[in-house]
Amino acid sequence: MPVDPQQFLRELFATAIDAAHPQQVLEAHLPSDRSGRVIVIGAGKAAAAMAQVVERCWQGEVSGLVVTRYGHGAPCEKIEVVEAAHPVPDAAGLAVARRVLELVSDLSEQDRVIFLLSGGGSALLALPAAGITLADKQSINKALLKSGATIGEMNCVRKHLSAIKGGRLAKACWPASVYTYAISDVPGDLATVIASGPTVADPSTSAEALAILKRYAIDVPVAVRNWLQSPESETVKPGDPSLARSHFQLIARPQQSLEAAAVKARQAGFSPLILGDLEGESREVAKVHAGIARQVVLHGQPLAAPCVILSGGETTVTVRGNGRGGRNAEFLLSLTDSLKGLPGVYALAGDTDGIDGSEDNAGALMTPDSYARAAALGLSASDELDNNNGYGYFAALDGLIVTEPTRTNVNDFRAILILESPKHDA
Known part of the structure; x- marks a missing residue:
């Protein structure tokens, strides 16, 4: 030959890379009505490139904040781009996750939120649940990465240790309308697994997260064990009314x-x-x-x-x-x-x-x-x-x-x- x-x-x-690039796949999925104010948030390795597309295509007022991995940023004029660590979260990811929650925590029914999601979002949007330190999450993350656990298993644990994943971000946006546009990096393209599903219902349980940690013999700090044994650690479940205005669209998949x-x-x-x-x-x-x-x-x-x-x-x-x-x-x-x-x-x-x-x-x-x-x-x-x-x-x-x-x-x-x-x- x-x-x-x-x-x-x-x-x-x-x-293969070009077929999944935001410049090729995002615009066609954005709402047909692109007038009016929109708040853009995002997390993942494609977040900055996705934000560029929204800025280019949106006709109304655009503002927002996205987080991507160090070195994966792209110049945006209206949407702030912050870089943080992946695959083990750092203080920058923690700080931007807090800011993202603050940005969407006092919205009305008239507000629209666009959430740009891609692989890496789990580590980049890292906000530990109450009583859990960033160091706790980092040590468990490192142990999971070395253990041979699947991405689904890792994200089950991450969701239940988070204040933002497992549907909690969509709950924080309520009663605003949330439009999530996701690039899948997981086998099966499950919305609940991509970046630990911050805006979708999560059927997995805290008991399952504990079982995964036990399966891979991962040392669990006392604060983490206590949290996972508490009903408060449960994620947002299917049928929760706070997800009624949350819409999920897969725009690229393997x-x-x-x-x-x-x-x-x-x-x-x-x-x-x-x-x-x-x-x-x-x-x-x-x-x-x-x-x-x-x-x-x-x-x-x-x-x-x-x-x-x-x-x-x-x-x-x-x-x-x-x-x-x-x-x-x-x-x-x-x-x-x-x-x-x-x-x-x-x-x-x-x-x-x-x-x-x-x-x-x-x-x-x-x-x-x-x-x-x-x-x-x-x-x-x-x-x-x-x-x-x-x-x-x-x-x-x-x-x-x-x-x-x-x-x-x-x-x-x-x-x-x-x-x-x-x-x-x-």
């Missing part, structure tokens, strides 16, 4: 990005196979992908090369070592270890927000010679995997992908490009 495999994988990644990449692959002459949104331990998900790639190369199943296997979702990493690396680098390192240089197989794994975990790269690239080149440098894929050192492994191969913040987030994007013709058994 007359294609540069690495460049083509980068183009697929860029296509599937859209996978489909956009599939279209580009097909146009280039590759058969696409979309596996969808996936969860699970990064290294184990990689082994499944490796098995599919091997089946394609050896037997032409479930489709024949040339082809592209696409998947998204949010995997997890149980931290065992002291290396550097996010879940995408971990996935790719495990894939490299599993395939061991299988001819004709190239792969990219990256986070669509431009940040793999807390590193400066979006992800990495694997080529058929990655395994051998690393071995020549004295690097063992299995040893580096034991140390969770995907970043270090691919940095040594000059295989890191650095995009800078993209200002959107539909979570992980993985593409395995297979050029090799099938080798059927005799």
Whole structure:
């Protein structure tokens, strides 16, 4: 095929990101009546880019405040943009969450609030519940991130330790009308899970949050345990009248990005196979992908090369070592270890927000010679995997992908490009 495999994988990644960018997806969903006053609040890695779109499109008076991750800001004229820490919240996130609540706490039926929500909002809009300190939330957050807990489990705990999540923000806005526009970064696109659902009803319970902490053997401070055992810790439940004026609209989801990449692959002459949104331990998900790639190369199943296997979702990493690396680098390192240089197989794994975990790269690239080149440098894929050192492994191969913040987030994007013709058994 007359294609540069690495460049083509980068183009697929860029296509996936572009398909979910606020500049492409938000305007069409805004209310048709854009006159009058609107208060804009927002949280997430796409919040500043989303705020720019509202400023450009709204014809009436616009004011507000949004919070995004450090480095993910964008210049706005009427909506204040504040940057804070992610994935572990900091004092800046705490301060802006207080200000957001104050901004919407004394509104009338005539008021309209636009809430711009995207992945990362949980950590960025961090306001601990009464009696819980920021340090308590930080320690539990760090422990959850290392534990291998799913995003749904983490957000269940976060919601019940918050004064703003689990529908509480919408309750604070009552009786104003609230229009939430969300970019999904979670498998299943559940409104209750995206950034811990600040403006939607939450069916999960405090007892479930306690059970999750117990399941992962996380040390729980006394104040947190006491709070979770109190009826006050319950989130806003379905049917609560304070949510009657709250409207939720999903404007971008991982599937859209996978489909956009599939279209580009097909146009280039590759058969696409979309596996969808996936969860699970990064290294184990990689082994499944490796098995599919091997089946394609050896037997032409479930489709024949040339082809592209696409998947998204949010995997997890149980931290065992002291290396550097996010879940995408971990996935790719495990894939490299599993395939061991299988001819004709190239792969990219990256986070669509431009940040793999807390590193400066979006992800990495694997080529058929990655395994051998690393071995020549004295690097063992299995040893580096034991140390969770995907970043270090691919940095040594000059295989890191650095995009800078993209200002959107539909979570992980993985593409395995297979050029090799099938080798059927005799």
